[in-house]
Amino acid sequence: MDKLLEKKPWYIRHRYYLAGGAAILALIVLAILLSAGPKKLRVDGDELKIGEAKTQPFREYVDVEGLVRPILTLKVNARESGSVLRIVAEDGQSLKKGDTIMVLTNPELEQSIEDQRDDLARQHTSYQEQLIEQEKMRLNLKKQALQTRYDMDRLEKNIQLDREENRMGIKSKAQLQVAEDEYRYNQERSKLELQSLRNDSSSAVLKGQLLARDMEREQKKYQRSMKRLESLVITAPCDGQLSYISVTPGQHVVAGESIAEVKVLDDFKVHASLSEYYIDRITSGLPATISYQSEKFPLHITKVVPEVKDRTFEIDLVFEKKQPENIRVGKSYRVQIELGKAEQALVIPRGSFYQNTAGQWIYKLDKSGKKAVRTPITIGRQNPSQYEILEGLAPGDKVITTGYDKFGDSEVIILD
Secondary structure (H helix, E strand, O other): OOOOOOOOOHHHHOHHHHHHHHHHHHHHHHHHHHHHOOOEEEEOHHHOOEEEOEEEEEOOEEEEEEEEEEEEEEEEEOOOOEEEEEEOOOOOOEEOOOOEEEEEEOHHHHHHHHHHHHHHHHHHHHHHHHHHHHHHHHHHHHHHHHHHHHHHHHHHHHHHHHHHHHHHOOOOHHHHHHHHHHHHHHHHHHHHHHHHHHHHHHHHHHHHHHHHHHHHHHHHHHHHHHHHHHOOEEEOOOOEEEEEEOOOOOOEEOOOOEEEEEEEEEEEEEEEEEEHHHOOOOOOOOEEEEEEOOEEEEEEEEEEEEEEEOOEEEEEEEEOOOOOOOOOOOOEEEEEEEOOOOEEEEEEEOOOHHHHHOOOEEEEEOOOOOEEEEEEOEEEEEEOOEEEEEEOOOOOOEEEOOOHHHOOOOOEEEEO
16 A cells, blocks of 8 residues: 655755755855955965064165276377388287387488588587687687776876976977877777677677577477477376377377277276266265275266266276285276165165156065065155165065065965
8 A cells, every 4th residue: 555755845955956055055155255355376486585674774886887997098199290101019018108109200300400501510619610610719709808998007107207297397398298098089989999899799708609509499399399309109198008009100190199009907997888867976986895805995976077968977086005916907896886874774675676666566465474564655766775664664574575476466365
């Protein structure tokens, strides 16, 4: 006999459908909740760099590449026009002051100097002849002066004799008067002759001096010409290294043309280019440092070229005392130029986050160190290793400084 079965309740009969619908509804609610909350991203924490905000001395400085150059580079110019006869020195050769670099030839100049030498020889002969004539004239003047003085002495003795004879009555008063008149006349004439002789003598001396000066000028003129001839031999202006020679044998050069360069290697300077951003803050005298083989070498800026080219300007620095070992021209060093004194500031390490956020925000870790939240910040000054934080962080806060190109627009970063 068949048994009547009881009909099950609807929620029992449809329990599987209800369970599936509840699961789907839960997933929808979860999706809604997740979309309504902050966007999260899970990343591998080992691939990121974590920095800590610290209060410590902050020194604003610029880190640039500096190139070693000689302290002084001298251009060698041709002082006379001519053709290159031969080149004695070679590029890169060490030279002492006065060493020959090259020899020029100038036939026209050489002929001109030969003509001046002949003229000088003729003038010298003429000068010697005139000196002989001057000596003869001097002797004649002395002879005439001697004769005049002798005549005056003789006249003096004669008038004394006439006066004595007058007292003795041998000569009359009239005869004495005639003798005295003649004596005074001859005396005045003798004085005039002596004065004329003295003038002639002074004139002769002056003429001799003029002749000597003329000869001296001609001699100096010839010596200057010889120096022009010596200038055809191009020599090193100082001790140093010959950088290059810009001419070849047989080439014609003109006076003033640059034909070589000598580098002074007794000391060195460091040349660097900086962004125009710093042009108002870089001045002569600012200190700088080179770190090489765990040692620091202080420098200071000696020259600032204010002209901006390709958004950069150039500076020169010199070492204050010691220089790095094996320093040589062309070697490069990293130079840190200080822009001010050290000050206490809240800083974080530099990182690639700045390129992605423009320094407006950063991911700050919570106390667990497993979650980082996007946090607005304000950055002040910076140097090649640090950013100064003005707002948004406190001492001890830890932040993510790298990997921002993978984070997208995530609000929260979960570190695995």
